[in-house]
């Protein structure tokens with residue numbers, strides 16, 4: 379199989395992806411979830427004309443010129459004044475309280491003179507400090523759209539619209555497996571030839587930050603039966619996507635492709651024109667998606683950023699298209715070969731321009747430089763040499779966590 383272009387690989391992964399089903403969640407637990415249906419207000423807000431201030435409800439005609447009015451009662455939030463305001467009368471009123479029948483204007487309390495039940499009013503324009511019925515929204519107004527991410531503000535709005543439960547997309551479940559005899563979990567006893575597994579944590583965190591759910595399958599040794607056993611658990615357990623890291627190349631100890639084939643996975647591709655991340659594997663089986671990420675930590679996380687983030691978005695019914703930002707290079711770059719390059723870089727604002735400065739060493743094992751990067755400079759295949767100050771495209775890394 380020849381090297382597949384990144385865009386083609388992504389297109390194949392996203393082909394035929396349908397959003398997950400709808401589930402209902404309490405509004406108190408819906409933050410960050412994706413709305414599965416448009417929502418219309420079940421009520422009108424405010425449901426009656428209401429006072430915007432603490433003061434006195436009056437008839438505008440009474441206070442067109444200064445006047446003294448008779449206090450006949452009060453209207454507080456949650457406790458309306460039941461009577462009707464007649465000419466020459468006023469009702470004490472507080473913010474959020476319904477306007478009494480007959481009243482159309484509020485005079486703020488700071489501006490009146492009080493002498494027992496006689497209230498002296500300043501000249502006031504009719505309609506001041508009244509919030510009319512439906513100022514905010516009206517029953518039936520479609521205020522939230524399908525495929526909107528429920529931010530704090532939208533959660534508040536949905537609650538105000540009368541929803542205690544919200545229809546959201548089920549979180550797509552990603553099962554993540556690390557493979558390698560050399561791997562141990564952080565905190566575990568570590569042998570002389572071992573290193574700490576990190577990919578699984580980073581990949582799972584990235585997926586969760588995008589609205590997915592993750593299942594940690596732990597570490598499988600470089601043994602086809604052990605890898606297959608772990609994957610079978612996830613296949614039976616309802617994962618939508620099975621993600622492995624490591625063991626995806628052509629070394630003697632790379633078993634992922636054989637294992638996937640033995641499980642009946644139809645391999646779509648397993649090598650792409652990308653650096654870091656050439657040995658990326660993709661397949662499908664029984665409605666499930668299999669992604670074999672490379673083992674090198676930077677390759678694993680950059681491939682997760684480039685392929686799994688759009689996949690989560692597509693599974694949530696969101697637009698999967700990527701936003702590349704324009705920047706200028708902070709260093710010279712040599713001509714590129716046939717692989718699309720993703721260079722770790724820092725970003726800085728200089729004279730209003732975004733400057734992307736690549737790290738001088740880009741080895742795919744160097745996780746520390748990825749940790750210090752703000753973005754990846756994306757260089758298309760065969761890009762000519764470029765000098766500092768020339769335009770480039772960047773893909774945010776940290777902003778997307």
Ligand code: AMP
Nearest residue numbers: 556575576577578624625626672673674
């Ligand atoms: P592999 O793709 O299995 O040949 O692994 C490539 C490199 O990535 C090796 O140096 C592995 O030790 C390393 N590696 C593989 N899996 C992980 C992991 N989960 N966390 C950190 N490093 C890993």
Ligand code: MG
Nearest residue numbers: 558624625673
């Ligand atoms: Mg390995």
